[in-house]
Amino acid sequence: MKEKVNRSYVHDLMERILLTPSPTGYCRQVIELLRVEAEKLGMSGRFLQKGGLIIDVPGTAADKxxxxxxxxxxxxxxxxxxxxxxxxxxxxxxxxxxxxxxxxYCSIHTRGGDIYSGTILTTKPSVHVFSDARDQKREEAVMEVRIDERVSSEQEVKALGIRPGDFISFDPRFRSFGNGFVKSRHLDDKAGVAAMFGTLELISRGEVKPLYPLKFIFSNYEEVGHGTSSIPSDISEMIAVDMGAIGDDLNGTEYGVSICAKDSSGPYDYDMTSRLIELAERDGIGYAVDIYPHYGSDASAALRGGNDIRAACLGPGVSASHGMERTHMDAVVQTAALLALYVSEG
Known part of the structure; x- marks a missing residue:
């Protein structure tokens, strides 16, 4: 299955969404990008009440x-x-x-539609000026944004249209290499989203025929814990496609699929997890099974929200998560392949 995934399609879409700013609460542009992309694949997306996107894909059986x-x-x-x-x-x-x-580097997005460039610094940003610059504790109270405009007062900043409550997005610093590595901020979870569209693209080409009806949900509040706390009532199984953590005693790598057996919300469904492992081994997909004690996914949010579902979690391995992240295209492609196997065979 992994040979059938359109690697260039997945890569190019991942680049486009990585370069589209979408801090939690400010996701309309990237959601619209995905809606249009779904239309290109011959699929229609509809908006959720919180601003996310859902794409319905029919299946041949109606059991679930x-x-x-x-x-x-x-x-x-x-x-x-x-x-x-x-x-x-x-x-x-x-x-x-x-x-x-x-x-x-960052961008300030005003509610009037203007975008200003800035840099995030500490309040003591120069060792030539502050003797304790190196020792200053890095915490919220001492972090500030230097705006790339001629401003030196609150009034001058307000004259630009900048106000409290405006969103700040971080420069993703996307870079891709011929050896398959991709490094960028926000691979969590835009690499996973690209993998999901890799599966959708397989379905659109007729390479994959879903056994059961599918609902592809692209949420916009996961990083604050309630992305899919409420889901359509007909869903009985949920798979969260999210980045796999790497480090310490974990087995995952940047080259394969990480299958999460347990996170901060507890163990994921035994049978679903076992089936993912079985499919990966049978099809020669590189994978690892790990436990993430400081991690939560949209599937765990759905479980915490009281939804009566079984759930599993998988995704491409990502180095330095929530920092300067990196993965490999092999991991993203194999995530799309494993997801395709699961939806076609159950």
Missing amino acids: TIGITGHVDTLGAIVRSIKPSGTLRLSPVGGYMMNSIEGE
């Missing part, structure tokens, strides 16, 4: 409906306040280390 979810929202920030100096204090969106965004 499988939900497949990935999230388009990413880490980011919101303007907390405008300082008298003309810099911006930020409030984080999603969970990340403050040192991981220090020195990052």
Whole structure:
């Protein structure tokens, strides 16, 4: 199956969505991009109440409906306040280390539609000026955005149309290499979303015929914990396609599919997880099974929301998650392939 996945299609779509800003709460542009992409595949998408997207795919049997979810929202920030100096204090969106965004280029998106460039710095950004610059604790209170405009006061910033509550997106710094590596912010979970569309593209070509009706859900609030806390009532099984964590005593790599057996919400469904392992082994798909104690997915959000479902979680292995992330196209392609096997064979 992995040989049938359109690798260039998956790569190009992943690049497009990675370059589209979508911090949690500010996802309309990327959701619309996916809706249009679904139309190109001959499929129609409809919007969810919270702004996400759902694509219905018919199946040949009516025993159950499988939900497949990935999230388009990413880490980011919101303007907390405008300082008298003309810099911006930020409030984080999603969970990340403050040192991981220090020195990052960013964009401020005003509610009037303007976009301004900036850089995230500490309040003591130069060792030539501050003797304790190196020792300053990296925490929210000391992080600020330097705007690339001639501003040195709160009034001058407000004159640009920037206000508290405006969204801040981080420069993804996308780079792709001939050896298959892709490094970028927000591979969590845009690599997983690209893999989902890799499966949809297989279905559109007739390479995969779903056994059961499918609902592909692209959520926009996963990074804050409630992406798919509520799902359509006909879904009885759900697979979260989300990045696989790498490091410590984990087995996953950047080259294969990570199957999560347990995360912070508890164990995933035994039979679904076992079936994914069986299909991967049978089809020669590189995989690893791991436990993520500091991790949650849209499937665990659905379970916490009280939905009566069975759930599993898989995705491409991603190095340095919620930091300067990297994966390999082999992992993304094999994720699409394993997902295709599951939906065609159950």
